[in-house]
Amino acid sequence: MNIDKFYEKLLKLEDPWYVDKVELNEKETKVDVFVKHHTPIQAACPECGDFKSIYDHGPERIFQHLSTCQMQTFVHVRLPRVNCDKHGIKQILSDLGGPNSHMTYAFESHVIKMAQECSYSAISRLALLSWDEVSGCVKRAVERGLSRKPKHITERIAVDEKSFAKGHKYETLVCDHDKGTVEFVADGNSQESLEAYYKQFEQHEKKIVSVITMDMWDPFIAATRLHIPGAAQKIVFDRFHVMKHMTEAVDKVRKEENQRFHEEGSDLLKGTKYLWLWNQENIPEWRKQEFERLQNADLDVSRAWAIKENLRHLWGYFSEAWARRFFKQWYFWATHSRLKPVKDAARTIKNHFENIVTYAHHRITNAVVEGLNSKIEKVKRLACGYRSRNNYRMAIYFHCGGLDLWPSPPSGRQIRWAPA
Numbered sequence: 001m002n003i004d005k006f007y008e009k010l011l012k013l014e015d016p017w018y019v020d021k022v023e024l025n026e027k028e029t030k031v032d033v034f035v036k037h038h039t040p041i042q043a044a045c046p047e048c049g050d051f052k053s054i055y056d057h058g059p060e061r062i063f064q065h066l067s068t069c070q071m072q073t074f075v076h077v078r079l080p081r082v083n084c085d086k087h088g089i090k091q092i093l094s095d096l097g098g099p100n101s102h103m104t105y106a107f108e109s110h111v112i113k114m115a116q117e118c119s120y121s122a123i124s125r126l127a128l129l130s131w132d133e134v135s136g137c138v139k140r141a142v143e144r145g146l147s148r149k150p151k152h153i154t155e156r157i158a159v160d161e162k163s164f165a166k167g168h169k170y171e172t173l174v175c176d177h178d179k180g181t182v183e184f185v186a187d188g189n190s191q192e193s194l195e196a197y198y199k200q201f202e203q204h205e206k207k208i209v210s211v212i213t214m215d216m217w218d219p220f221i222a223a224t225r226l227h228i229p230g231a232a233q234k235i236v237f238d239r240f241h242v243m244k245h246m247t248e249a250v251d252k253v254r255k256e257e258n259q260r261f262h263e264e265g266s267d268l269l270k271g272t273k274y275l276w277l278w279n280q281e282n283i284p285e286w287r288k289q290e291f292e293r294l295q296n297a298d299l300d301v302s303r304a305w306a307i308k309e310n311l312r313h314l315w316g317y318f319s320e321a322w323a324r325r326f327f328k329q330w331y332f333w334a335t336h337s338r339l340k341p342v343k344d345a346a347r348t349i350k351n352h353f354e355n356i357v358t359y360a361h362h363r364i365t366n367a368v369v370e371g372l373n374s375k376i377e378k379v380k381r382l383a384c385g386y387r388s389r390n391n392y393r394m395a396i397y398f399h400c401g402g403l404d405l406w407p408s409p410p411s412g413r414q415i416r417w418a419p420a
């Protein structure tokens, strides 16, 4: 088999396409393959698919392909343009690579696979591509995926915020509880950030939303109340975020008490920070005795801890009425504890209680976001070098969007022999 035929096979070229010549450039460790077509041919209009005669040829396109052994491989072709009576003069679609790509479909898929595992700069070193070529490939993959995705609002929504790299810039993530995907990424964590997601849909479409889990964050609450019909019964504040307020209160009480003890020359609470942060069942065996001793020592932190632990029962109720009854008693206890951090946290929780008690019906937390966190941490690890927030957003869609990212060559033949 001669080398031209060999490359025709590798590239799966079909008549009337053929390989005109192959050049080996040892100095630059590359192979250039020049593809041409026989004549006379007709070509398919990219808009309507009708076969028309050739008008002329566009300038040479060069597609990078999978390497031939150690040699980078490039395919050169001048694509015909057709004159369609309906659509005017158009360049035909190529079986080799997409309209805005300098890569063949096969090579582009390979870069996408690498991007799922490595950072842009690693791919750029491994595949000898420029950083912009890699980010362009990921951008095209995400745009392709988003355009293929059916456009409807998520029925069970989880909203979360994530900080972007260093500093305190945030992204708002809208996630799908059922698919475990990130559906939307918006700049910032303001009311407008979340509204940007809701605004994509008509009012009647938004009726299908059955639950929205989120942190007790006023801008997200406001956006949801404004856009989602019946939001008052559908918002559920994340259980772990609510408990975090109490755990932080316990920690504040410990710090203050430890300081007092320290001034009095006692180190009773020294090194006990984590004992008070753990839930009862998570206290390690070897510290249980120590913890019991402290609990019997009539400490402020011990009372704060008991109040915090008790609040966890709230999420055990299946009846809203019982949950309300329980909370009323708990709130009385917490606000009469004479522990300021506990009282403050209890008030914050009470102010948001109407959408904490909704848990009794919906029984859902933001756990889907926790599941996505490992993927997002990966995105952040690869992030050194995203260069912009826009690239970071692309990366979140790329890794967490559940999108169909793969390039697909046009279906059917694009050129054929002209009828005699």
Ligand SMILES: [Zn+2]
Pocket: 045, 046, 047, 048, 049, 050, 084, 085, 086, 087, 088
């Ligand atoms: Zn046409």
